[in-house]
Amino acid sequence: MYVCLCRGVTDGHIREAISAGCCSYRDVRNVLGVATQCGKCACQAKGVVRETLSTL
Numbered sequence: 001m002y003v004c005l006c007r008g009v010t011d012g013h014i015r016e017a018i019s020a021g022c023c024s025y026r027d028v029r030n031v032l033g034v035a036t037q038c039g040k041c042a043c044q045a046k047g048v049v050r051e052t053l054s055t056l
């Protein structure tokens with residue numbers, strides 16, 4: 001599922017970034033560029049990051 005349409009980022013991309021070492025929303029944003037354009041996806045992106053980190 002696409003989380004960020006502007007940057008073409010899916011929830012799968014976010015999970016992969018976290019398994020590759022990202023440990024915060026800020027890391028994920030820096031690596032994937034999620035929420036760096038219109039910003040509308042920020043809440044959802046944060047939610048996916050939080051949910052993924054909580055399962056580790």
Ligand code: FES
Nearest residue numbers: 004006037038039
């Ligand atoms: Fe993510 Fe626009 S949808 S920055």
